[in-house]
Amino acid sequence: MAVSGDLTFQRRAGRALESSRTFVKLLFRNRLTGAAFVVVTLLVVVALLAPVLAPYPDDGRGVVNPSERFQKPSSEHIFGTDDMGRDILSRVIFGTRISLSISLVTIVAAMLIAIPLGVIAGYFGGFIDEILMRITDVFLSFPPLLIAIVVASFLGPSLENAMIAIVIAWWPWYSRVIRAQVMAAKERPYVSAARCIGTSDWKIMFSHILPNTIAPVIIQASMDLGCVILTAASLSFIGLGAQPPQPEWGLIVSSARTYILDAWWYSVFPGLAILVTVLSFNLIGDGLREVLDPRTRVR
């Protein structure tokens, strides 16, 4: 029994490894996707080591330096300094922490709300399903940014509220995806088998169906990381997100608005940081989609 069990396990692990190897190979066949992976890895490193990497760590934390206002980019301040004399490169580096953690935290929170609801709706169907679908209908009729703006404007401006607003705007999408997956999975033989031996509904839902249906949601979520960063930056830009002196990229661009005539570097570099980050996530998302959906694979 133990031996045969081990054998199946080994065989299964081998197959998984092989398929993941082809998966990775396909993914990296596109050189842009590979480059995007490298950039994202670098960004994570930058975020983790921000206090070490930033040339002026105190500036990143918001300490002002009035004598150094509006210095042009130079070897001393590669990205120049802002209206408070802070080194923009250091602030951009510290901003990496905020943007990456916003996207990760909100996406995970949205999934934690969406997955149980979607699984329950898809599994039981009927009345619960109907209610959840009508609620998501309302959400899906509007773009996430609009919902996030409206919710954040009711909650009041702060980074935490902006994150709550993004979670509220995002969860219905994942609920829909997981519900559809569960509805298809619950008719499969392994579910009937589990039911025959008397497994409880909850156990079937969360330890049998869920592991088999969660992949599409995770893939969708990883494609959304860039979009979430963009949404959070937009909220901060219109004053509904991070508040000064937080070094959030959208907020830095927003404060740079007043000075675009005199200090172009103030708005250009933090915006460039948003662009590079979101672009990398989107390229990875595109690469994933191409590999997973053979119809769109490059011919």
Added chain:
Amino acid sequence: MGKFLARRLFTGAFVLFVVVTVAFLLAAVVPSDPAEKWVGPHATSEQKAAARIELGLDKPLVVRYVNYLVNLVKGDMGMSIVSHRPVSVELAEAIPNTLELVIWSVALAFLAGLFLGVYSAYKENTALDHFSRFFSISIISTPSFWLALILQIIFSSTLHWLPLTGQMDTVLKLTHPLTEVTGLPLLDSIITGNWTVAGNLALHMVLPVLTLSSFSLALTARMTRSILLEVLNEDYIRAARAYGLKERVVLWRHAIKNVIGTVVTMLALSAGNALVNTFVVEAVFSWPGVGNLIARSVMNLDYPAIIGVTVFAAIAYVLLNLVADIVIALDPRVRLAQGGN
């Protein structure tokens, strides 16, 4: 078709109802006293009490809710707490300005995006195709507010070709007053032959329209390319080529027909996206539209105005979704598949 439309209209009405209700409830539970804002910081407590009665805040929540719904149906959205003017009037002033931006940018996105997409598909896997794809995905990843600033830096503060912000030069409002016909400023100035104003408006519109259209343009190009690539593999295209038709005719007369439906649907949906983006872009260009209205309302916690803009956005969205559904339903293949529903 009738049944289908009726069902869509019902869903739309339901969505609107939910949005209004949720917005109203949220505004009611938020810890901010509208009466206090209404009378200002130096008011006496009697003035505050009077304001509470004037704004109807002394009545129970249910009564206020029903009143709001009844008034909303009549087109009355209450008074803005900041400007003390009716929200409906402020919206009516702002909507045409936003609408004009959205219309022009969607039109630009459609034409340029379609062209770029077709060209990219036609030159598949050449350097130009790769560049156009990378360009599209970069544009989609660019924050629109930042793009707006970059355009300002290049075209206004460096080259001095275009005005930095605003809708038109203030002087012109006095020297060449605009007669209102449709409410859309640029259209009005063209209809009434007020060319000075038209030219000035157009100059001010270039940068906001470019910024706004970029996202839809990139999306259109990507979508056109991928659909066209599939279409070009179909038998009827091979047949058309076998007949010896010119490549241009095959592309623009035969293949394009199967692309345009989907692209138009997507554009109707992305017009909504452009609408949200105006909220951000208008802030950069000080454009007197809905986006500026919501920015001002949010800053001052002006809840009647916030609810007003929310309701407007909801209506716009429901209508756009309806248009998209109708465009899809007009496709004879869809009608067939639905069995005449």
